């Protein structure tokens with residue numbers, strides 16, 4: 073069985089534990105695919121390493137990453153593709169499964185070969201039980217990173233030019249780029265995350281931010297979804313900001329996001345999840361569906377809306 077491990081460049085350091093699980097499925101037939109950005113000089117891997125490159129992959133949206141990956145896989149598609157759990161899987165892996173009509177499974181912790189079939193283990197009911205899922209066809213699986221137990225030889229990636237990749241949302245990005253002041257200087261930032269649920273919602277929030285004279289920010293998930301330009305990303309790999317007010321809507325507050333907002337004087341967060349870490353960091357936390365708050369929020373913030 074051919075297996076593929078798919079990584080963004082940022083995930084390379086965590087690759088080994090999932091490569092080990094892939095190797096147990098398909099000794100000698102594991103390919104590691106890297107699509108996002110500049111490939112490393114060498115990478116430790118159990119089998120081939122294939123890196124898709126394109127000038128367009130700098131700051132690419134998830135549609136471009138998907139296009140690059142599909143072009144890499146076209147040559148010899150694996151029967152199972154393993155991703156690390158996280159935003160790259162959410163924005164590229166899950167969409168790939170949909171596009172190919174393959175099964176998608178999130179949150180697996182173990183992958184076992186069972187004759188010619190593959191069985192996944194996944195915690196259920198808050199970790200009180202375990203689900204065993206037997207796959208009977210090709211699948212895209214998101215795995216939690218585990219502790220690596222060995223090492224692989226260092227290999228030079230085979231570089232494949234994946235050609236021009238058309239951005240999905242270039243027109244809309246141009247509009248967002250033109251609105252709002254720079255994030256670093258902004259006194260007020262309104263920031264949207266995956267919880268907004270759609271590009272349209274992100275755009276409505278951007279419009280509100282523009283009317284308030286606030287800058288618009290985004291979590292990495294909102295950027296990966298293609299709703300926001302990468303220049304709007306706040307966090308470890310985005311901008312570090314220090315506004316008087318940071319209003320976070322639909323953002324869970326992953327450590328990488330919180331790393332960018334330590335300088336904010338006041339943080340107000342709206343999330344549906346009462347356990348979201350952003351609530352710990354916030355001066356005011358609202359546990360609610362933002363849709364329910366939206367009309368009131370608009371009225372309160374913009375008198376003439």
Ligand SMILES: Cc1cc2nc3c(=O)[nH]c(=O)nc-3n(C[C@H](O)[C@H](O)[C@H](O)COP(=O)(O)OP(=O)(O)OC[C@H]3O[C@@H](n4cnc5c(N)ncnc54)[C@H](O)[C@@H]3O)c2cc1C
Nearest residue numbers: 265266267291292293307308309310322324329344345362
């Ligand atoms: C190396 C590395 C670097 C990274 N750098 C960054 C970075 O710079 N910036 C960054 O942001 N992330 C970064 N990340 C990604 C980070 O780990 C998270 O994946 C990301 O921040 C999650 O974005 P999110 O909070 O929008 O999405 P999620 O974590 O999916 O959270 C969505 C939130 O919205 C809530 N929600 C859902 N529906 C609604 C609703 N209707 N109303 C209200 N709330 C709702 C959910 O309850 C949840 O709290 C990085 C990751 C890695 C590995």
